[in-house]
Amino acid sequence: MSESTMQRGSPSSLSTPAFVGRAEELSRINEVLVRADRALVLIEGETGIGKTRLVQELLRTHVDVLVVACPAYSRSFTLAPVIDALRDTVGDVRRLSLTPLAGALRPLFPEWGPHLPPSPEALSDPAASQHRIFRALAELVDALAPGLLVVDDAHWADPATLDLLLFLASRPTAAHRIVLTYRPSELEATSNLHRLTGKAPTGTSMLRIGLASLGVDDTRQMVSSMLQERPVTGAFAEFLHARTEGVPLALEETVRLLHDRADLTRRDGEWVRRHLDRIEVPPTVRDGVLERYRRLGAEARGVLRAAATFGDAVDEATLVAMSGLSPDEVSKGLDEALTVLMLEVRGSQFRFRHVLVGQAVYDAISPSEARRGHRIAGEVLEQRERPPLARLAAHFRRAGDVPRWCRYAEQAAELASSSGDETTAVSLLLEVVLHAELLPAELARLADKITYSAAVGVERLHGLVATLRRAVDAGDVAPQVRGLLRFQLGRALSNAGDYVQSRNELELAIPDLADAETALRAMLMLGSPFGTDWSGSRHLEWLDRAQRVEPPVRRSDRTRVLVDRVTALLGLGQPSGWDEAAHLPDDTADAQERDHLVRGHVNLSDVAMLWGRFDVAGRSLARAEHLARGGGYPRVDDLLMLNRARFDWLTGTWDGLAARVEHLADNEDIPPHTRLEPLVVAIGLQFASAPEGTARPRLEHAWELARQFPLEPITIEAGSLLALRHLIAGRLDDALRVSSDALAMVRLKQLWLWASELAPVRVAALLAGGDAKAARSLTVECERGIRGRGIPAAEAGLATCKAMLAERDDDVALAGAAYQRAVDAWSRMPRPHPALLVRERWARHELAVGATEPGIARLSAVFDGLADLGARADATRVLETLAEHGVERSRPWWGGRTGYGANLSPREREVVRLVAQGRTNREVAEALFRSPHTVSTQLSSAMRKLGVSSRRDLVVPD
Template sequence: MGGGARKDGGRLPALSAPQFVGRDGELDTLGSALERTPAVVLIDGEAGIGKTRLLREFLASQAERGRRSLVGACLELRVPYTLGAVVDAVRDGVDNVVGLRLSGLGGALRPLFPEWADDLPPAPEALEDATAARHRLFRAFVEVLDRLDVALLALEDVHWADEATLEFLQFLVSRRPQPVSLVLTFRRDEVPSASLLLRLASRLPSDAHLVRLTPGPLDVAETASFVSSMLDGGYVSNEFAAFLHARTEGVPLAVEESLRLMHDRADLIRQDGGWARRRLDRIEVPPTIRDAMLERVQRLHPDSRTVLYAAAVLSGPADFVTLRAVTGLPEERFAAQAAEAFGNGLLREARPGQWSFRHSLACDAVYDAISTGERRAMHLRAGRTLERWPLPPVAQLARHFRLAGVSEAACRYTDEAADLCVQSGDMATSALLLHSLVATVPLPAGILVRLVTKIQFQALSGSDPYSAIIEALRSALTGQALAPMGQASVRFQVGRVLMVAGEIEAGRREILTALPDLSPGSPETARARVLLALPLGNARPVSEHLRWLQEAPPLTQSMASLDRLRLSVERAFALLMLGEEAGWAAAREIPDDVLDPREASIVAIGHTNVGEEATRWGRYDEASARLTKARTLAERHQLLDYLDSIASSRAHLDWFTGAWSGLAERTARLVDDDNGVRLKDRCEAALVAGLLQAAAGDREVAKERLRFAGGDDQQRIEAAAALAQVCLRDGDVDEALRLTDQLAEIVVGGGLWSRAVEFAPARAAALVAAGRLGPAADVVNALEGALGDRDAAAPQASLILCRAILAEADGRIADAATLFFRAAAAWEALPRPYDALLAQESSARCLLVEGRDEAGLSLLSAVAQALSELGAHNDADRIGRFLAGRGGGVVAVARGRGRPGYGNQLSPRELEVVRLLANGLTNRQIADVLVVSAQTIASQVKSAMRKMDVSSRTALAVRVVESGLVGELNQRTSSDE
């Protein structure tokens, strides 16, 4: 601490721990909630807001009343620990289990509590079903809680919980009666979008008692009381309190750390009987808590800093012996300076004799301040120390040796930790462990290939889990002396990961280069040929892709079961993409359920892929069933990162079948989440969002969505077709031709009819609009030749539609009316109501050309009504305007379902955006106010500019102010408030 500033001979008092301030309401709510039948209390708040303090104050009051509570904390995911928080809570709350008289279930706890092995019942018989084994383990934990008469289980930082822990919490809250009350603290902004935590509250039984608490920042008066409590109760000036509040936003941790820094700097002064700060107008509080903490750390003795560095490297509670070992300090130097490190307020005694940082922000700040060399040395010392524990924590060892750069030990412990995670069904943590190792530690090529093969990329969150792996593989190729077969093995993995990442042609080139040197008959060779068979990337005839598939070595019993399953699933997918009926027989071989989590991940992906292809074939019942199976598997095995892929495929199916209610909101969530949802799934969701926007009449936003969707290889054909249709409606024939020119050879020339359902009508219509009837007929003939008599309802309906387009262009109006009507019936049978209605509209227009006005106008009126009910208001309005022009008046159309269309009028949301824009807010600020993404706001601003016929934000603001729209909306907003 710095020396004191003097006033009347007074010296700065030592700072005290802050008193509990400003949380009486939350404390009362917590107490009332937990007085009732077992409750679930969710405490959500930003870092440093005081969630832990609130919980500990409450637990102290419970202890005084003799009620037993167990407390655990989840560690940040960089140190994965399956069920770790629950294990730690039980271990800290139980001295021994001798007197608990556990049933045979207690034997399931032996792997988690080896220190109790002599006192636990014998280990039960192993179960092949991983789900059943996990359920038995959960029941054993519940029995322990019951025998201990635990009233409350509190887990902190649940945003970092592993999937097994979240599944255990779901297990607890679903039991009746609920065995124990739960209090969970977390930061909502750090909860992954697919986390089970988000569904925990929404899926509680109807009789469950749920309470949500969100502690807010301190106000100025509470800030003054908080600071006063640290200054021995001294008076704090209002000016000083307001100054601190303004620069810390009332976040308790920020207030405390800033005050401690000012104390260290001797930057406090007694003034007029109270505490204030020197030169409020000249010396600023550091802009972040991180800066404040680092400045405090730098003021300590170097050995004291080393103790803090060791605590940051360990990142969790550690005893003196472990801390000293990690510091590398001699015992006498450690003892001399440890007291300063423990007494500076950054560390707390988490458990008797074990110390950790009071807050993760402090831990992260200190960790980042350690030099690279010292950090590696400390991780190495930590690994060597933890290896000597009676029960070595393999996940922590994997992390320490990885960050120390010790590849052999890092591989050994990562493999062991990843396998343990898989055994408990935690595929996400297993994938993260393997990915972290491969991405950061140079490994021998053979080990690298084995580990990359084990990574389930679908289980990894984030939009790009591929680049670091590709870089590691390329480094092995260029930096290691490898035999041809070894080189081929690494190169094949480069190609495979590139293709998974969407870089199809680059991946294909790598696989083709590797193939001659791969071991004949190996799973790698078989997978290489299956991947080359996928009709992705640039144009190739379907026959070429089929040849690769036919040349793939057969599946044999000598292959590992996991390899056989993966290859059979991928082969079924390839056959269906290529339009082969044999693909359905292969798809029927995919099991509905499996026990092993690794098999479950393969099967879930398999059902999702088959569901996508069933949608393209027009087998919508099959598609729905497959996606349901995939979702059931993903939820049962906690493959939560798979759910976005399933959701985007389901959204695509719902678009076709007319299940549009809530579809815009579902797709927007996927599209706007550019951190948690991978690009492929965002593109598919953007495709559906764009189609919805086009149907609603917002063409500019629709075009943006569809262009984005075209960034994924599997969506680019349908996205180009949809964009071309929008351009044709706008009269831009040249752009429609350009959009379809490049892809025509892939879809039509190559015979890839499974991708032609949406493309062929768009291409034919564009050619017809350009007066090129011959090439249009060639498109139809090519589709007919490739499709043949296959049982594929959607392509067959598309073929009828193409014939109708040609007949109308040839002047065969009666034939065209009949063909459009047949196409409508074919679409309706699927069902695809939107396409059926558009085909009926075309049929009605042909009837009018023939002079059959009564039939044509009646049909158009019915179609307009149905389109509006579906939510396609732009099309309904277009027909209404046409009917009005024919003297029939504007047809009244219902607006009961779907989203309203506003034509060239600003929608309510666009009005709200423009009002905020006119008040001077940026897109990001508007997004924060309306709780949407900045990308969404940008789209709405562009749409408003188009509708108001202006070319800049400033002009838009002026135009709406002059029109009185903003004043009217401001007045309405004020009256609502």
Template sequence: MAAPAFVGRAAELAALQRALAQGPAIVLVEGEAGVGKSRLLREFLGSPAGREHRSLVAWCPPFREPYTLGPVVDAVRQATGRIGGLRLSGLAGALRPLFPEWADELPPAPDPPEDARAARHLLFRALAEVLDRLRVSVLAVEDVHWADEATLEFLLFLAARHPPPASLVVTYRANDVPPGSLLLRLSARLPAGAEGLRLAVGPLDVARTGALVSSMLDDEPVSPALATLLQQHTDGIPLAVEESVRLLHDRADLTRRDGAWVRRRRTELDVPPTVRDAVLERVARLSGPARAVLRAAAVLSVPADEATLGAVAAGPPPRPGGPAGGPAGGPAGGPADRPAEGLAEALACGLLREDGGQLSFRHALACRAVYEAIPAPDRRAAHLRAGRALAVRTPLPVSQLARHFREAGDATTWMRYAERAADLALAAADESGAASLLYDLLTHPRLAAYDAARLVAKMPFSSFTGDRRFKEMVRALRAALDAGTMSPEQAAETRCQLARVLLVMEEFEAARHEMIKAVAHLPPGSHSAARMMAYLGWPRESSTPVATHLRWLRRAAGVAASLPPLDRMGLLVERVTALLMLGEEEGWTEASRLCGDPAGPDEARHLGKGRLNLGDAAVRWGRYTEAAGHLAAAEAIAERHGFRRYPGIIQATRTHLDWFTGRWRGLAGRAAALADDDEIQPVTRLEAVLVAGLLDAAAGDPGAAGRFEHVLAEARRRGAAELVAEPAAALCRLLLARGAVGEALLVTDEPVRQVADKGVWLWAADLVPARTQALVAAGRVDEAAGLVAAFAGWVRGRPAPAPRAGLALSRAILAEARVGPVAAAAAFARAADAWQRLPRPYDALLAQERRVACLLAAGAAEEALPLARKVAQELGDLGARSAAERVAGLLRDHRVEVRGRGRRGYGDELSPRELKVVRLLATGMTNREIAVVLSRSPKTVAAQVNSAMRKLGVRSRTALAVSAVESGLVS
């Protein structure tokens, strides 16, 4: 984390510089707490224009009893250690009470005038003389709203001198200036020859908020969603933005995704302590009635009229300390049942605002700070008063009523209003709000068992995220079943909804178990029965053959015709998804019915899911252009309708697509971020872990095997049968490269048997070539030929480019074992061409590498070596260092020079540039500091740190520094 840059204040800084460049000026800088008044002043003082001045900065502390002229006296003390060398006149004797430590250097005190005003004037003249002798040309006084009267009079005294000896810059909060303060006279009566400027510093907009956050995070981009969230949460107050970002950072709630910073979790943002303390300090200065009004407004949290505010505030008086939450709150100061007395004060202090007769907090953070400081018993009572006050409204504000009665502890009333609020939210396409309300209802201990299934049926899973929340929902549904109070049909419907939740959780084996139990007791022609049959058509588990899945799908289709249009569309999505997972071409024919524009939010929910599933299926089939189009369409629907669960799934599928198509730049970071995002469901995260492992394997990272083993184990445990084949194939290839033929056969035994038993050869595009190579290496060539023949029988006639390319590679491996290198070289050329047409450039290059080996074995070095040089170059450009170095080694063995278009590759060693970065990092420097030292951009330094972490096999900057020291790279 870096300190925030100076963002969004260029115009204000330029105006300040112009005012102070034209001679003595009076500049009033106003703005609320944390908005950046002091930062603006610091930036000016540190600028070339500011350094031309001899400046003195005084601060007015928030003392209840400010001491006379304290800010200016303290500033003078900081400006000089001794006063004797200033050659002060006899007037300086008047300063003895203010500077007792300098008594031996000051002239004798003059006789005190009889008139107190004359005495004060004498003191002001003496103090002004000190400033003159110190050659102060700019006197800046911060937080003048807290200044004592004498300090304000002294500032007016300086401004009234002719000619003005120095410029005055004062900062203050307009809403905290007491009535009748002398402060504003500074701008009302400017002396001749002086310039005046009133400068209002306002909050940041979304763009500038994003820029501020980016400056704290190595100048890396911030996602628009995060910038918007922080701007809305903080109202664009820079201090609040900075503290909120630090809280997110401290709680590990920031991560990189798609090249930009995003939130890892979607929980409510907290009030930063510095902001909370500032708000509560302001509240503590108010009277009891004003604090009662603020407490009522905080409990309501939405704009309310004066009558409602009064009804909520009309409780017992605030306790000592009240909403200020600390000992500084003071006594209540008056009964809280007279809110009108406090309303004017609450508005005047700036925390509350009025808009068209509606009263609310000016800033959300201030509202939260006051609310959280209300003692729990008082808060419950206030919520009950709020609920009763709002319950007589027409129309009923059901969302507000649900909130107030829940916080008041009235569970029965809350549940009644909460379900009505969820229904209204669904009708208004507010899926996120509905999901939150329904989840709270489902997990409440007072929920009746027979209500659980009805509530889950309403749940918009497209906007429901968080593995922990899913588990709580499963626990609630199982508790409802265990209660034993439902009829068989009610229990079946509850199991149906439980299966839906388990499917979304990607607990496929557990879901199938509940579906089998449910379908036997559901009404045969019901939507629930049809949905369960369609889900049973999905080939998620390991043993059921394709024919059985197709029978379930036919039964579901028989019910669909009698269902309403939206239910039919939902079943169509499930049917098409199942057919494509099974490798049935019929699925693509029916998929055309899912490619229109949604007519409304309910249809969008089905079409968004359908386009997402089509994108995933197209990746598995090898139809990559179609996959990109479907994923883009799904993303547009999700963004337009706020479907919060879909973006993570889309991004995980897109990383897999980018791996295949060779778009590897930045892919490792994206995959790692998705794999660590606990808002995404576990099996979806496994896809990102798989991609990270594939990238590691291509780079020669020995940690790749562990990732593949993890994906295999988790996919089997959860019943994600379609995710087993690819990591098994990748692990097999690693084992074969180490010569562990027996282990390679073992790791592919079960996945191949599973594919053959089920008949879903779609999954075998990578598995069959890997298994064929292992069988050939073990001398079991006939068995390899049988496997290839079975695969070919399934591929024949299907528009499945990836399995077709896998078949071509398998045939080439078989040809190398059976008919010799010349025919094998031609077969590998055909395989490379098949992969490239998809395109899958890495697989195409690996096939060309094997073609090179066959050509060399056939004595065709003149053809092989130029091809090998081209392959080595393209592998290096792609980022496949391990294979590139392997081919380069073959070329060196044949005494062929290897030329690269780029910089030298260092493999798993740190490059000289990376080594410099690591050595500076080990001293504790941030990326930004390293960038300054090395004259590089922070982005370049960040990339080199990430590269060094990958090469040394560590996951944090601290571990990188330790590893570098332990390995001797850093002394």
């Protein structure tokens, strides 16, 4: 090739890349926004894929836009993105017509104080306070009347901001068009963004755009746009695409790196790399950014390091303070950083063009310089009229200033808690407790502030246990302080599921606890029957001892004591627990007492299901859900979902249940011993609904897993389910072995309410093995254990045992009466699945003794019940028996639960009846003790069958 065809050097400057490869997405978004008054557009994609650039192009054709940018703070700040956006947009708040409700905005916008209405009366309930702030913010947004609300990088939004977005999007009277950008891979499992992106609010058009990487052709076009619109070779484009995987940001940074290194040249009119076969392009954006950064002048590098350390939009004066440069040097450095497009300016604030650029620069800063920068940043922020407490805590932590870190973190936690953001509050406290190397007394004090209902994450919980353990084992701790540390260690261990060690620490702590109230809390924890090999009587001894301690003075503390005592008594099968439960308050304005009440109703729903009192369980679940609404307690939300799923499983509301429990069983934020509950429910559904397949080995694994954890009812339930399925499949030896192991645990605890389902399975296995004497003995033992306690579930189990024993007599009528009592006992709760299995056994007994006609009729009814329930595998077993006796039955529900065809099922009729009376889905759910999701599914099915599209048109058919 001649020299004339080769042009040396690189372009004198690079252009901003053109908008390429997204025309179709932009057109689809504009179409929805133009067509709908209420629209929700979701733009999702990974780092650097071009979400923000797509939004920038969108904003070229839209006016009156409110843009909420969510920065990547190391700690998200409550409502900060919304506050900043509104402050920058409103200007003079006096031009807006605001109602007295806007007075609630005074703490958020102190600079508007003289122009806002007076502050309304303070509310003691954080949830109500937050709701009032949301209403005030919504009024402010409505007054601005933006044609479009854009939330960029929503994955970094704090929980309160996401709750506000949910509030704005779900208001039926507001016409909002909202565009969200976010990274799905960075969403926490508990993020409220899932609720916003999962389903569009009623009347809202939703569009989801998933951005993929650019193709080779788009890569070529984008690079050409940066190089003065001159073409690039195909080989060069393919090379860049392979190295950057078509990610626009990585592509842009790589081209800039090549330009800075003068590694571009033109050959025959096309841009190519000078040494395509030899020079390696850095494989990551970080490498590219850092190489560009190192080529800048000292002033620009100093400015970039200061901006990266500050971690947010920063003004020039702060850059001067942090960088150690003179004002002129900072000005020069800013000019260079802006010229090479590493920084951008908005008003008087400077920020990185992309978070990745800032992170790459920060990672290159030496530890000593970073500490100095964070200290200065913290001191600058301290001077603000309204210092950002969480950011101060973060800066002083990185500066190594532990006292100021701890002080600001605790203040930030108190502020977050008072705003109803308990998750942020607990996260701030945990960071201090886990990493600040506190003195023992201070560690115990802060650990007591941790609300475990919001302490999500198994790893952090284990870290807390390890930290407290080290403090307890230290040799120079005063006895009273050690007692407090042991108590906190016992709390942490209990929440981590290690009940045995928890009990050990609590017993050791009590003698050293000078505070009677703390000692009382420890005693009540020792009175809880779950998780140890103690007998029930030993737990009762601790409850009796706690009863002799003077009750707390504060009402919220008395409620906590009552909750702990009721839970323990009912877990021990003590009827007196119901009398004490009646004294739980219905509601409270005190935030701490509300937390205890939520926990109390969660626990009450759990033990009520154990007793078989599903009316109480349903009411308690509904009450807990109401009290917890907006409380910011992810762990409580998880427990509510667990209990609701268990309630639906036991009461036979199986629509959509399998997917819910599988999701819960896979949720790693839930401790492993707690995840056993949805796992066992999932396996039970699998057994009832499909042939054994993978269900049997999965259940055997769950049983072995359950035995590794401390004793709880779920351990016995797993053993009961496995033994039952062995028995149904004819594996008698396995059924005897598993039921024997599970029964040994019940006898150890002497808690026969745990054996409601185990006792019938064990008796059936013993009778099948010919050991009627042992079966009768177990039945007597069970009856003695529950006598006079009024436990419906245990009484149904006992009635089933007696009915199976009655089979051995020749009197069919006597056995039938016994079976009828057992069926009635299960049905009254209601527990439809065990009731149907007992009726099946009754019918099989009738067939075995020659009572063919009633046996066939009963078995046919059982088939119908199992089919309606969705227990396909069980129904198949019954169907085969009917076929053996010459009875042919169709399978109208096979391949899906369609057994009623175009007719309403009984459950659908119940829902329609209540909706036709004007009740909401949630009110129907509470009335029928079902989940709102189940009611919604059944209502949709009913409306489809009835051919109506509006709730107003619903009429219960004859």
